[in-house]
Amino acid sequence: MRHQNPFKPTAGKMPPVLVGREKVTDDFIEGLENGAGAPGRLMRITGPRGSGKTVLLSELASIARDHGWLVVNVSAAGDLLESIRKRLLKAHTFELDSLKLSVPFGSVEAGRAETNAADFETVFDGAARKMTARGKGLLVTIDEIQDASHDDVREIATAVQFLIRDDQNISLVFASIPTGVLDLLNGKAMTFLRRAKPEELEAIPLAEVRDSLRRTIEDSGFFADGAALDKAAEATAGYAYLIQLVGYYVWRAAWLRCRELDGPIAVTDADATRGIGEALEEFKDAVLETAISGLPRMSVEFALAMSEMGEVVATADIAEKLGRSTGYLSPYRRRLIGRQVIEQTAPGYVTFSIPFMREFLVERRGEILARYGA
Ligand SMILES: Nc1ncnc2c1ncn2[C@@H]1O[C@H](COP(=O)(O)OP(=O)(O)O)[C@@H](O)[C@H]1O
Ligand SMILES: [Mg+2]
Numbered sequence: 001m002r003h004q005n006p007f008k009p010t011a012g013k014m015p016p017v018l019v020g021r022e023k024v025t026d027d028f029i030e031g032l033e034n035g036a037g038a039p040g041r042l043m044r045i046t047g048p049r050g051s052g053k054t055v056l057l058s059e060l061a062s063i064a065r066d067h068g069w070l071v072v073n074v075s076a077a078g079d080l081l082e083s084i085r086k087r088l089l090k091a092h093t094f095e096l097d098s099l100k101l102s103v104p105f106g107s108v109e110a111g112r113a114e115t116n117a118a119d120f121e122t123v124f125d126g127a128a129r130k131m132t133a134r135g136k137g138l139l140v141t142i143d144e145i146q147d148a149s150h151d152d153v154r155e156i157a158t159a160v161q162f163l164i165r166d167d168q169n170i171s172l173v174f175a176s177i178p179t180g181v182l183d184l185l186n187g188k189a190m191t192f193l194r195r196a197k198p199e200e201l202e203a204i205p206l207a208e209v210r211d212s213l214r215r216t217i218e219d220s221g222f223f224a225d226g227a228a229l230d231k232a233a234e235a236t237a238g239y240a241y242l243i244q245l246v247g248y249y250v251w252r253a254a255w256l257r258c259r260e261l262d263g264p265i266a267v268t269d270a271d272a273t274r275g276i277g278e279a280l281e282e283f284k285d286a287v288l289e290t291a292i293s294g295l296p297r298m299s300v301e302f303a304l305a306m307s308e309m310g311e312v313v314a315t316a317d318i319a320e321k322l323g324r325s326t327g328y329l330s331p332y333r334r335r336l337i338g339r340q341v342i343e344q345t346a347p348g349y350v351t352f353s354i355p356f357m358r359e360f361l362v363e364r365r366g367e368i369l370a371r372y373g374a
Contacts, residue, residue: 006220007248010274017212021203047201050241053175064139076148081120137169145174203238224267237355250275298332307361
């Protein structure tokens with residue numbers, strides 16, 4: 001029998017089981033159903049790289065579609081207003097008459113040309129009003145909003161606020177790296193972004209992770225013993241990307257061992273050990289190494305010092321350890337925050353943003369310093 005690995009360790013790919021997101025999806029559904037101005041309709045999803053933001057936006061989009069809403073998903077990397085405008089014009093439900101641009105003496109072609117030329121505000125406002133008139137609504141999701149231009153965000157915010165005030169069915173959900181980073185990149189983050197309902201993607205409880213691993217493995221036609229599941233769940237640290245990566249390699253270890261055999265394939269404790277080892281190696285190279293590569297030497301020394309000091313470390317203690325002033329270290333610390341290697345837990349205190357970063361730095365300390373001739 002042929003078996004396919006069910007795990008999806010790829011950015012943006014919908015996982016076989018979406019674990020630990022019930023609160024967010026419930027908040028969102030409540031928002032959709034509670035009418036104009038409900039808090040769940042304006043939402044900010046934050047978390048480090050690999051915590052599952054993009055996938056969650058897709059999930060919310062599909063919930064909104066199930067409610068009959070028109071959905072536009074965009075990423076902030078390009079021209080935000082133009083991509084929203086274009087998508088709305090293309091959307092099936094959004095036809096020529098929807099802008100109420102009356103062209104009494106013009107031809108249909110002239111009307112279409114006029115529609116196509118309408119600016120962002122007209123198209124956006126028209127789409128939301130038309131959907132509301134149908135008893136539905138408009139959802140816009142924006143991924144990686146930290147990359148958007150302030151002017152674009154401000155313009156969207158104004159349009160959304162206007163629609164909310166007019167009791168129109170509009171929802172805006174955006175994802176960004178953690179708020180501390182957002183403040184740092186954008187000065188004080190724009191008020192509008194701050195007012196949205198915050199949903200911080202924190203570590204997923206291991207019991208839920210374990211259950212999802214078991215279900216995914218069983219749905220693929222394998223089964224797993226309890227010890228293997230415990231071990232695998234623990235190795236994920238509740239981090240979304242690691243759930244897929246660990247699951248993938250543990251499943252693969254069993255498959256490599258048993259693919260020539262007949263009968264059901266069991267994932268054993270030994271498969272878990274082997275798979276976890278391979279998953280963590282890949283995680284180090286693909287995620288942890290990438291996160292620190294190309295940083296200035298002082299940033300790297302900052303992170304290395306931190307790794308030897310504890311989970312949450314005072315910037316002042318790092319400065320003392322390195323024999324530098326906190327002022328001198330400040331730009332190097334900021335680089336680390338911008339790269340999502342570390343984050344601020346309270347003013348003057350930092351911690352690592354990505355699981356296993358600390359262990360990784362301790363383990364590869366010599367090798368990393370050698371790159372800087374140290
Ligand atoms: N809730 C979840 N449960 C299980 N796996 C998830 C979950 N969310 C995301 N993943 C997996 O984690 C990885 C990263 O997800 P992604 O949405 O790209 O993260 P981000 O956008 O925060 O960087 C993908 O492999 C995805 O399948
Ligand atoms: Mg993403």
